[in-house]
Amino acid sequence: MTKLFGTDGVRGTANVAPMTAEMALRIGAAVGRYFRRDGDSVHRVVIGKDTRLSGYMFENALTAGLTSTGMNVLLLGPVPTPAVGLLTRSMRADLGVMISASHNPAHDNGIKFFGPDGYKLSDAAEAEIENLVSQGVDPVPAGTIGRAKRIDDGRFRYVERVKSSFPRQMRLDGLKVVVDCANGASYRVAPEALWELGATVIPVGTSPNGHNINEGCGSMHPQTAAEAVVAHGADVGICLDGDADRVILLDEQGRVGNGDQFMGLMAARWASEGRLKNNALVATVMSNLGLERFLQGHGVALERTSVGDRYVVERMRQGDFNLGGEQSGHIVMTDYATTGDGLMAGLQFLAELVQSGKRASEVLHVFDPVPQLLKNVRFAAGQAPLEVDSVQAAISEAEGQLNGNGRLLIRKSGTEPLIRVMAESEDEAVLNASVEHVVSAVEAVVAQ
Template sequence: MKYFGTDGFRGRANEGLNVDHAFKIGRFVGWYYGARRGKKARVIIGKDTRLSSYMFESALVSGLVASGADAYMLHVIPTPGVSYEVVDGGFDCGVMITASHNPYTDNGIKLVNHEGYKMDEDVLELIEDYIDGKSEVPLATGENIGCTVDYMQGRNRYIASLISSCGFSLQGMKIGLDCANGSASSVARPVFDALGAETHVINNAPNGYNINVACGSTHIEGLQRFVVENGLDIGFAYDGDADRCLAVDERGHLVDGDLILYVCGTYLNKYGRLAKSTVVPTVMGNFGFFRALEAAGLNYEKTDVGDKYVYACMRENGYNLGGEQSGHIIFGDLAKTGDGILTSLRIMEVLRAEREKLSELTRPVKLYPQQLVNVRVSDKDAVMNGEDIKAAIAQAEEYLEGNGRVFVRASGTEPLVRVLTEAPDEKLCTKAGAIVLTALEKYKLDE
């Protein structure tokens, strides 16, 4: 794919991704799901809080209505809210404007099909051809021109669905929420308040520039302090579009995606609700996490990094729980994509049912130290196919003598190669990682 990566079409606003791209995406989608099928398309649009999201929203809406589609505007909403409402409202497709955990200067466009899943690649290829001028789309005229609809009721229905997914009360629970000044800012608190929690919220005053800035799931340390200083029972941190969630236990310790999968997986399996007693993590999962799953009698099937690979494996094999260390957790029985707020509620379900603190539920997992280094490179393919890099990885793993691993992967959205080392102690991590990082020196991108 030329424009659409593993997480949509993403780039620096008006540089890598510009308003012309957004207009053309709207034009093609409006035609493809409308006139091509002999009816007006109904498309919903959501966005996060970054400055450029409003600009891209206007461009997308203009393109949609110009092609004859009716554009339903959800305004600021988490990405999973778009996925939910596409299905709930019977729309032809949905569009989310977000760059997730990236800085406000970036933005992106994610497309989901009528089933709430990421858009099929064959359709994305057609959109790319249109962007590049390889095809044409007619303009709608007269009564065939589309209209815009202020669709706040869709966001309200999404909030109601989160609340109704809980058959329990949070009365007496003191819960901290870090909304990353992003999409969760307008959704998370109403959900927890409705369930009776004593809700303490930080970073929920977006101004267009402060999304993900020293807050949210990418800067968990703020929530860790907040939980301890205020004597809270638990804390949850979301990313910019709230499809990820990381937790903080009552002691201020980070509970990442691996630990969340362990806590929820063992709970669901205990009550016969984990399909095939199997969890679907990615290859980036921690050694200690995998060993804890084995000790608990759970199976696991690892996928490539990326939520689309996790969910593809879940759908193909009938599994209902999977996710990434970053906090992108998918509860297949309840949602079509990762949902940070839903993940929070599922963790609270476990705490309520088991009557234990989060620190107690995670105690069986002894995580290995990990070191992750991002290296900006001039050619990701050259790195990943380089025999010298493969030899360095083999040398590093030989150094670890089977008590750890070295994993190298290319970023799907940036000119980065990620080097993960994992070993029983930090010194071994550093030494093993240095072997690969030295080999990467000649591929580094000149700053």
């Protein structure tokens, strides 16, 4: 069987292997058996989803698989990914499941898992579950089949938890906020939380129809929210992705501030207040060299990990760090949550605006990024372009072009069939040439 788990659970095109109802049922049975190995005590699992049409199919298939192994299922309906992490722990569940393909188009979907502590499963746990999927799992006797129940107040519990991360006694009165929910899982909770804290809310991307998640909106397409910020004279824009675990921020002029800028802002602030554990920020190899230099200037170390918020969280837990994230907008603050939470990060930025009395444009840009170029090359199933000699040679030549005055990062995406080619350099001519050289070599192999 082809490897199921990527960097963030199982993901692919809905109704195409491995993202079929049959496979979801098998995965549900396997993960149910994994978490119910003692076979005696009562076990429960919470399941959330985003707004994709295929979410209904996968919710039903997973429920069937899980209940067939005796797991009791609590169905949350559409909620953000961080809500599943939160409610898994607060409802004393053994397992949390989120049905979402995050920032991907509506035709994709995915399944990701949280353990009883609210953190995503380790590679080792996923490998065991994948082995159970391959072997098959025997169902429990008819008398011990699990039950399924709808939980109607999940989103309200999450809203209250998010609001509790906002400074006590502080309100957002007088702030006009555009919030783009990407027609995704946060389409109700994000506007509600902001309004309850006193903001004037201008909602964008809050009309999901099963097909329009991430379509021309959200963190992947912030221009829609940027236009709304300018048109309404808003103070700030908050752009979430389909499952609301990442955020891209906009200043009052509609200009984008990515995860690196936000992490730099918060790391410097927390370090000055003595709140930054072990005086370090955890980010991935994709974070800009400018962020690293900015942190050095504030006496803060940068711990780099592989790409994927789960690897950021693993390093944070290993080293007892409390702030980390990704350039793409996953922001993890373990003082408040067990996974990336776009809405919670947005509220922390709004708190910074209120405390400083400054405009978003004065707060959001904390360092000048080193020019960075990223290009993607799509490849077909069965191809392995990075293993071809001509591509390896092109990578070596590109590294020679940079000649120690920048960074080159080539990697295979863990969520899509893409080769990602990224470079950084102050010399933009060399930057463009090095990336194009590798991209051309990969494209030539893929076209064969």
